[in-house]
Amino acid sequence: xxxxxxxxxxxxxxxxxxxxxxxxxxxxxxxxxxxxxxxxxxxxxxxxxxxxxxxxxxxxxxxxxxxxxxxxxxxxxxxxxxxxxxxxxxxxxxxxxxxxxxxxxxxxxxxxxxxxxxxxxxxxxxxxxxxxxxxxxxxxxxxxxxxxxxxxxxxxxxxxxxxxxxxxxxxxxxxxxxxxxxxxxxxxxxxxxxxxxxxxxxxxxxxxxxxxxxxxxxxxxxxxxxxxxxxxxxxxxxxxxxxxxxxxxxxxxxxxxxxxxxxxxxxxxxxxxxxxxxxxxxxxxxxxxxxxxxxxxxxxxxxxxxxxxxxxxxxxxx
Amino acid sequence: xxxxxxxxxxxxxxxxxxxxxxxxxxxxxxxxxxxxxxxxxxxxxxxxxxxxxxxxxxxxxxxxxxxxxxxxxxxxxxxxxxxxxxxxxxxxxxxxxxxxxxxxxxxxxxxxxxxxxxxxxxxxxxxxxxxxxxxxxxxxxxxxxxxxxxxxxxxxxxxxxxxxxxxxxxxxxxxxxxxxxxxxxxxxxxxxxxxxxxxxxxxxxxxxxxxxxxxxxxxxxxxxxxxxxxxxxxxxxxxxxxxxxxxxxxxxxxxxxxxxxxxxxxxxxxxxxxxxxxxxxxxxxxxxxxxxxxxxxxxxxxxxxxxxxxxxxxxxxxxxxxxxxxxxxxxxxxxxxxxxxxxxxxxxxxxxxxxxxxxxxxxxxxxxxxxxxxxxxxxxxxxxxxxxxxxxxxxxxxxxxxxxxxxxxxxxxxxxxxxxxxxxxxxxxxxxxxxxxxxxxxxxxxxxxxx
Numbered sequence: 115x116x117x118x119x120x121x122x123x124x125x126x127x128x129x130x131x132x133x134x135x136x137x138x139x140x141x142x143x144x145x146x147x148x149x150x151x152x153x154x155x156x157x158x159x160x161x162x163x164x165x166x167x168x169x170x171x172x173x174x175x176x177x178x179x180x181x182x183x184x185x186x187x188x189x190x191x192x193x194x195x196x197x198x199x200x201x202x203x204x205x206x207x208x209x210x211x212x213x214x215x216x217x218x219x220x221x222x223x224x225x226x227x228x229x230x231x232x233x234x235x236x237x238x239x240x241x242x243x244x245x246x247x248x249x250x251x252x253x254x255x256x257x258x259x260x261x262x263x264x265x266x267x268x269x270x271x272x273x274x275x276x277x278x279x280x281x282x283x284x285x286x287x288x289x290x291x292x293x294x295x296x297x298x299x300x301x302x303x304x305x306x307x308x309x310x311x312x313x314x315x316x317x318x319x320x321x322x323x324x325x326x327x328x329x330x331x332x333x334x335x336x337x338x339x340x341x342x343x344x345x346x347x348x349x350x351x352x353x354x355x356x357x358x359x360x361x362x363x364x365x366x367x368x369x370x371x372x373x374x375x376x377x378x379x380x381x382x383x384x385x386x387x388x389x390x391x392x393x394x395x396x397x398x399x400x401x402x403x404x405x406x407x408x409x410x411x412x413x414x415x416x417x418x419x420x421x422x423x424x425x426x427x428x429x430x431x432x
Numbered sequence: 433x434x435x436x437x438x439x440x441x442x443x444x445x446x447x448x449x450x451x452x453x454x455x456x457x458x459x460x461x462x463x464x465x466x467x468x469x470x471x472x473x474x475x476x477x478x479x480x481x482x483x484x485x486x487x488x489x490x491x492x493x494x495x496x497x498x499x500x501x502x503x504x505x506x507x508x509x510x511x512x513x514x515x516x517x518x519x520x521x522x523x524x525x526x527x528x529x530x531x532x533x534x535x536x537x538x539x540x541x542x543x544x545x546x547x548x549x550x551x552x553x554x555x556x557x558x559x560x561x562x563x564x565x566x567x568x569x570x571x572x573x574x575x576x577x578x579x580x581x582x583x584x585x586x587x588x589x590x591x592x593x594x595x596x597x598x599x600x601x602x603x604x605x606x607x608x609x610x611x612x613x614x615x616x617x618x619x620x621x622x623x624x625x626x627x628x629x630x631x632x633x634x635x636x637x638x639x640x641x642x643x644x645x646x647x648x649x650x651x652x653x654x655x656x657x658x659x660x661x662x663x664x665x666x667x668x669x670x671x672x673x674x675x676x677x678x679x680x681x682x683x684x685x686x687x688x689x690x691x692x693x694x695x696x697x698x699x700x701x702x703x704x705x706x707x708x709x710x711x712x713x714x715x716x717x718x719x720x721x722x723x724x725x726x727x728x729x730x731x732x733x734x735x736x737x738x739x740x741x742x743x744x745x746x747x748x749x750x751x752x753x754x755x756x757x758x759x760x761x762x763x764x765x766x767x768x769x770x771x772x773x774x775x776x777x778x779x780x781x782x783x784x785x786x787x788x789x790x791x792x793x794x795x796x797x798x799x800x801x802x803x804x805x806x807x808x809x810x811x812x813x814x815x816x817x818x819x820x821x822x823x824x825x826x827x828x829x830x831x832x833x834x835x836x837x838x839x840x841x842x843x844x845x846x847x848x849x850x851x852x853x854x855x856x857x858x859x860x861x862x863x864x865x866x867x868x869x870x871x872x873x874x875x876x877x878x879x880x881x882x883x
Binding site: 184185186187237269270271288290292293377381382383384387395398399400401402 | 504532533535536538539556557560561562619651707712785840845847851852854855859880881
C-alpha cells in the first residue's frame, strides 16, 4: 500500500509536469507489477485451447491458401494466385450472391418471430413453460436432424407438407419442392426461421425478464399503451440483446451449410450452393484445397468485418 | 507513456506488449508446421524382397466402401479364421466420402494398409502417384489372364500395375416376366432397343393399378451414369476420350447420348415411369421394382440379390441395349484393391489380396450382391447356384469402365454437369439446350479436375 501511495503521489507530480498542471490519480501499476504471473496462469488453459484449435489451424489455412494444395499428391507455392482467381470463379460468385440473398430473406423474420414469441411467453401464465419448451425445441434438436425430417416431409405424395396442402386444397399434393430452386429456397427459409427463432426468443426473453417492473409501472402511471410501453421501455433496454441475436443470426446465415447440403445438395444444378458449400465442393470434390483455403480466409475476413460493423452500429449509446 | 520517475521501476507494460505478440506468432508457427509436416513423402515399398506377401504377420487396416463392405466382411472373416499370425481389420467408409477420407489420410501420413476403392476412382490416386507399384506381383499371378480386363485396365499406368480388381458390380436391364405376361408381351424376349423399351413400357403401364413400365433414379447421378452410359458404349461411342489427365468430352453431336436423353424424356412425359423417378436419390433405388410395381429397370445386382427368391425366380435379365438395338454393353463397376504409399503392412495387404482373388472366395461374391472378377469361376455349379451372376460374369469380357481422373467430378456429383444435363433434358424438356450446357459444363469440370 505504501508503494502505491508513493506511486500515486509521484504520478500526480509527474503528470502535473507533463500536462501543464492538471492532476489525475496515478494508475494502479502495482496491480500489474504484482500479479502478472498468476493472472497469466489462469488465462493459460483458455489461451492454449484457442491457440491450438483456432490460431494454429488459421495459420495453416493461410499458408495453404498461398499454395496450390491438392487433396492428393504434391503441392507447390503459388502466391496470391488463388485469391486472384476468386473473381473469375462463377461458382464462387454465385454462391456469395445466393448466400447474401438467403441471409437477406431470413434475418428479419427470425428476429421478428423470435421477438413475438418472447412477448407471447414472457409472462408466467399457465402454459408459458410448455410454450417456451415447444418453441425452443427445434433449436435443441439441431438443424441437421430437422433437415432430414423436413427432407422426408417435403416428398411429393408421401410427405406431410404435401398431404396437408392437398387436404386444404391448396395444391394437388404432388409438389416436388426440392427440385425447384425457388420452392426449395422458400422451404429452407421457413425451416430456418422456425429453427432459429427459438434461440432469439430465449435470448430476448432473458433480456426482457431483466427489465425492472418499476419502469412498466411508471409507464402505466403515465397512461402508456401496450405498444408505447414496448417501444419506449422494452425495446431500448433489450437493444444489446437484439444486437447479439442479429449478429448470431447473420453469422449463422453466412455460414449456412447443413440445411442446403441435406435438402438440395446445392441443386437443382448449382443454384442453391452457399459459400461454405462451394468451399466444400472446391476442397473435396474438385480436390483444390488451396483454392478452398483462400475462399475460407476471405469468408473469415468478411464475417469479421460485418460483425465489427454490427457491433459499432448497434452498441448502446447510454 | 510518461517516463518512469527516478527511483521507481519502469512500468512492466513492455512485457505485456511482448505477450500480445504471441497470438500473432502462433499462426506463423502453424504455417511453418504445415510446411514441414506435409513435405516429407512416404517411404517407398519394396515389393521385390523375398517373402513379400507370404506368411506376413501383424495387422492389416483395410478400408472398404460401405457398398462393397458386405463382401469385404465375408472375406475378412474367412481370412482371419484361417490365418493365425495375420489379422485384417475392416473399416467401412461411406461411399461419397471415400475419396476425401483416403486422400486426407494419405496426406496426413495415416494411410490404411489396403484400400478397396471404387474402380473408376483408382486412376485418380494412381495418376497422383500415391499407390504402390505392384507390377512384378500382378504379373506373377496365375489368374492374371482371367481377371476382369476393364477393371484391371483401371489399375494400370504406362504399362505398370498399381492394384488389382477386387469385386465386380455390373449394370444390366432387369424385367419382370410376370408383368410381361400380364401385358401380353413375350417373357422370353427382353427389350433389345429403345423402340422396344417404349412399346413394352406402354403396354405394361396400361395395366394400371400403380404399375409402371419403367423406373429410374432421377436424382442419383452415380446410378444414372452406371445405367445410361452402357447404352452409349454399345454403339462404340463414349462421352470421355483421351488419356487420364488429358480428357475431352464428346457431348454435343453425340447421337446415342441425345437418343438416350430423348428416351428417358419420353418415358417421363408419357407417364410410363414411376413418379418416384423424379426424386429418387439412390437411397431406395430399385425399391418399387422389387415390390413388383415396375416392369423394367436398369439396376445393379445388389437389390435383386436382397429380394425374395420368389421375386428373383420370375425375373429376366439382359445387358443394356444400344438405342437402335443390335448390341449391348455393361458398366464394369465394382472395386479395385490398392496399397497406398505409407501402408505399414504392405506384405500383409498383398497376402490378403491373393486370398481375396482365389476362386473359393470370388465364387462367394453373388451371396453379397456382387459378381466375381475372374472368369474361371464360371463353372456349371456356379451357374446353377447363381444364374444371374453367372450371366453377368459371362458378359464381363464385354464390359467397360472409363479410365479417367475426372469421372468423380463430372459424373458423380449432385451439382455436376452429368446430372444437370440429365435433369434439364428429361424433366425440363429442352434436350438441345441441355446438351449444349452439358458440353460447356463437362469442359469446365474437366479443366478443374485436371489442374
